[in-house]
């Protein structure tokens with residue numbers, strides 16, 4: 659019998675938190691979203707997902723939200739406009755979350771990291787991600803860590819405005835794009851699978867495509883004539899002198915586009931299931947956007 663029945667999610671309202679929370683709910687878990695803004699969470703999450711107020715900056719709210727829960731799924735991010743010295747959800751926030759999870763005797767913590775966490779580039783966000791991994795492994799709570807490639811949701815939410823795609827930089831390597839719903843089903847399997855404790859999984863989808871290739875396929879599935887505008891990374895970096903958020907985007911794209919991704923998810927597929935959603939199937943589930 660699976661001892662994990664109730665799962666709390668921190669970051670449930672995020673781009674990737676939503677499909678994972680829905681997949682956990684559909685797999686039969688009782689899901690509770692620990693959210694800073696209850697009204698906003700209620701607007702984006704299905705009614706069957708319980709919402710309680712909690713903030714990763716407030717350990718007491720985390721303890722209250724985690725009371726009686728078995729599992730914890732973390733879908734946090736470094737905010738695009740953030741600076742190195744800020745309080746980050748994946749550093750001090752994570753410290754608070756893990757302290758509360760230890761006190762409330764959470765049986766498993768699952769964490770969304772990124773495949774590029776081991777990129778050799780020098781960027782403080784990569785350090786935050788790597789320190790987060792060390793914190794989780796040191797917490798003493800059985801963990802499952804996911805290292806995903808690019809999510810198809812990025813095409814929809816971050817790059818798609820009608821048929822116009824604004825690309826920062828040029829891709830050198832293909833990525834095995836995955837849909838959040840496929841990943842969510844893998845997360846659900848991991849919570850149901852005792853052997854997924856203290857394990858790390860590469861998360862990749864069915865087909866390798868460059869960033870441009872994926873963007874064009876996504877746009878073609880929604881519109882007849884995709885129009886890709888390319889902004890060179892060097893230009894975005896110059897713009898980044900005036901905008902934290904542009905600097906962040908130039909850095910993340912520089913990291914992702916230079917990462918030599920290879921297929922590494924064979925073990926994940928055999929233990930947690932094989933992702934099948936194509937870019938076209940993903941696009942079919944998205945509402946067409948106006949230009």
Ligand SMILES: NC(=O)c1ccc[n+]([C@@H]2O[C@H](COP(=O)([O-])OP(=O)(O)OC[C@H]3O[C@@H](n4cnc5c(N)ncnc54)[C@H](OP(=O)(O)O)[C@@H]3O)[C@@H](O)[C@H]2O)c1
Pocket residue numbers: 668669670671672673674675692693694695698712713714715733734735736747751770771772773806807808809810812
């Ligand atoms: N995009 C990709 O292709 C990709 C690939 C690999 C890995 N990843 C990783 O996936 C992770 C999640 O990305 P995402 O795009 O889903 O992030 P996101 O949309 O920014 O979501 C972040 C979540 O954290 C919550 N949050 C922020 N501050 C909080 C606080 N103080 N207390 C409690 N909750 C707080 C937000 O809640 P509010 O609704 O209140 O703001 C939101 O639900 C990132 O770490 C990213 O590196 C992404």
